[in-house]
Amino acid sequence: MPALPASGVLLIDKPEGWSSHDVVAYLRPLLGTRKVGHAGTLDPLASGLLVVLYGHATKLSAELHRERKTYLADLALGAETATDDREGAVTERAEVPALSDEAVRQTLAAFVGPQQQVPPAYSALHVGGQRAYDRARRGESMSLAPRAIVVYALDLVGREPARLRVRVECSAGTYVRALARDIGRRLGTRAHLGGLRRLTVGSYSIEDALTPAQAREFGAEGLAKRVMTEDAARRLLAGDRADIAPVSSATITGKGK
Numbered sequence: 001m002p003a004l005p006a007s008g009v010l011l012i013d014k015p016e017g018w019s020s021h022d023v024v025a026y027l028r029p030l031l032g033t034r035k036v037g038h039a040g041t042l043d044p045l046a047s048g049l050l051v052v053l054y055g056h057a058t059k060l061s062a063e064l065h066r067e068r069k070t071y072l073a074d075l076a077l078g079a080e081t082a083t084d085d086r087e088g089a090v091t092e093r094a095e096v097p098a099l100s101d102e103a104v105r106q107t108l109a110a111f112v113g114p115q116q117q118v119p120p121a122y123s124a125l126h127v128g129g130q131r132a133y134d135r136a137r138r139g140e141s142m143s144l145a146p147r148a149i150v151v152y153a154l155d156l157v158g159r160e161p162a163r164l165r166v167r168v169e170c171s172a173g174t175y176v177r178a179l180a181r182d183i184g185r186r187l188g189t190r191a192h193l194g195g196l197r198r199l200t201v202g203s204y205s206i207e208d209a210l211t212p213a214q215a216r217e218f219g220a221e222g223l224a225k226r227v228m229t230e231d232a233a234r235r236l237l238a239g240d241r242a243d244i245a246p247v248s249s250a251t252i253t254g255k256g257k
Helices: 020-031 055-065 101-109 132-137 176-186 212-226 230-237
Strands: 008-014 036-038 046-054 069-077 079-081 090-093 113-117 147-160 163-170 191-201
Touching: 008 020, 008 055, 008 212, 008 230, 020 036, 020 046, 020 212, 036 055, 046 055, 055 230, 069 176, 101 147, 101 176, 113 176, 163 176, 163 191, 176 191
Parallel strands: 046 191, 079 191
Antiparallel strands: 008 046, 036 046, 069 163, 069 191, 079 090, 113 147, 147 163
């Protein structure tokens, strides 16, 4: 019976409604240690790839945070919100103009490349020694400095009259919520992030991830075959997928918590 490695990396498909901390807490008893972390927070409203690290492999966190990410994002047109996503109160509404696919693609293309992005007011960044979201909740006005980001690709993959679905490949530090806000303004309307799913972190892919329910059903013996050692995780970061067991080889179909 294969033993669960003392440390390693596990790819999890975080369900919508779970916080990243919920996933960590859920996995601690399965992994047999309290030293469990992740390589990049996903908001509860988002789903998708969460790279979970445990044991000595938690030291990979900083390196993984620097990797580029890919997302599938739904942009809701016609309204901006206080949080730049669907959770916040609407702060401004605007008519959605008639837009051709070509006009939308041209607008998206204008956001590809290095740029300065103003983060959302409701973010974890520190402003004057306090979290921006704490000050925003108190109704304080503040000015967040633009941050250097890179959008490597921004493709239209679907649309409805007041909704766009785009695939975003971006650098660490990019707020897709802010990107949704800015795209809406550039299109002559207002917009917020209606949904978000993370597809990749560096060379790690959602296609290789387990849901939390699948992780529980696998148990320690099954997880031992799914966990990457620290060395294997580094090889995958370099593009070597030899150590990845396909999820399709599993016989379970758990849907999450």
